[in-house]
Amino acid sequence: MAAVSALALALAACGGSDDDSGGGGGGGSDSYEVAFIQGVAGDEFYITMQCGIEAAAEDLGVTVETQGAQQFDPALQTPIVDSVVASAPDGLLIAPTDVTAMNRPLKAAADAGITVGLVDTTLEDPSMAVTQVASDNEGGGAAAFTAIQEANPDGGTVLVVGHEPGISTNEARIKGFLDALEADPKFTALPTQYAQNDPAEGARIVTSTLQSTPDLIGIFGTNLFAAEGAATGLRQAGAQEQVTVVGFDAGPAQVEALENGTVQALIAQQPAEIGKQGLEQVVASLNGEEPEAEIQTGFTIITKDNLADNQDALYKSDC
Structure with a gap:
């Protein structure tokens, strides 16, 4: 894939909330703005994660903006983080693309007062993040x-x-x-x-x-x-x-390979749940509550024989 500078952008729905608890951004959760930076745009794993975040955002009454580079590359992800920091959202959910290279830009985000949560991947020094949510x-x-x-x-x-x-x-x-x-x-x-x-x-x-x-x-x-x-x-x-x-x-191409017998088993993660719980913990921190520092989600082993019973575990191409 060729590296490009354009970003994939999607806006989540914004729902109302009567929650008037305090937190970052100077108001209740209905005023929070959270950025979600994918590991790579167009990947069904991160699209499914985005779907979980958007559903949780509607329930929590927050606004989420999703961005992602066209390759899983810290050189492409860093300017996205820098741009997000300049826009000063209340929170940031991110799948870091390198354990070392993304430490500096994410520390800068936390130092700017942005509440940082890590989803899927982590860092060499994750101390700037209030939560880490990932598969086992x-x-x-x-x-x-x-x-x-x-x-x-x-x-x-x-x-x-x-x-x-x-x-x-x-x-x-x-x-x-x-x-x-x-x-x-x-x-x-x-x-x-x-x-x-x-x-x-x-x-x-x-x-x-x-x-x-x-x-x-x-x-x-x-x-x-x-x-x-x-x-x-x-x-x-x-x-x-x-x-x-x-x-x-368990993206569509892999499921097709499973169905035609080229792949014999898939280890499906729970990206929607990772995104949902990541957003919930960031909002909890913004509300002055104690977030869970580390959460591990499970996985489903999918074979051709049990595929029909595990449709909910398959990744989405859109929300």
């Missing part, structure tokens, strides 16, 4: 290995295709997967490779790996783009029947 990413990684293990009880060689190094969720998923794998000596992991959030790069990695490791039996794609690329690479190599693919996230 290590647990999801372990579940991904279990799915590969159950499909291949005799063991074999597996590959992890990550999205980008330096992202907290990515590293936690990989850690959970590899920790679980180390407990079973029948399995061996190749060095982790990163698709840089580019499905075409993920496909290239998989086709190249199959050439050097023709007995590959499993692939774990740590996000939507990594798993989508893995599925494409297997189709190109004609190896769909040989390799078990487990993907993290």
Whole structure:
């Protein structure tokens, strides 16, 4: 994907509220303005998160403005944060795109009096945030290995295709997967490779790996783009029947891959719940209440057999 400077902008509905409690911004929650900065615009995971935030905003009587860069890149996210700080909202919900690089701009936001909440990803030093809401990413990684293990009880060689190094969720998923794998000596992991959030790069990695490791039996794609690329690479190599693919996230492209048998399992997060709880905690802090400092949400393991019963766990393309 080419980097562009344009921002994807969406406005949430604003509802009325009779809550007259005090807080930042000099009034009750009906006067709060909160910015939501996605990790990347157009990703169904963040769109679904936005839907949860918008629904919560209507219930809480606050206004939310959503923005996101076209790539998961701190160099593109930083100017968005700087612009938000200049506009002085009461609160900021953000999925940081790098554990280190986003510390400075978010500290500047907090120093400017903006109440900061982290959703999905975190920071090396999250002390400026009043809350962190994310999936149990290590647990999801372990579940991904279990799915590969159950499909291949005799063991074999597996590959992890990550999205980008330096992202907290990515590293936690990989850690959970590899920790679980180390407990079973029948399995061996190749060095982790990163698709840089580019499905075409993920496909290239998989086709190249199959050439050097023709007995590959499993692939774990740590996000939507990594798993989508893995599925494409297997189709190109004609190896769909040989390799078990487990993907993290449940966007439309991944569900299609699950339905056609290229992907055997999906680890679906709860992005709407992450967004909802993140906004609730920021508003609680603005109201002078004690927010929950850290919240972990669960996940759903989706297979072709249980897909019909888990439609609510699938990600949305719009609200």
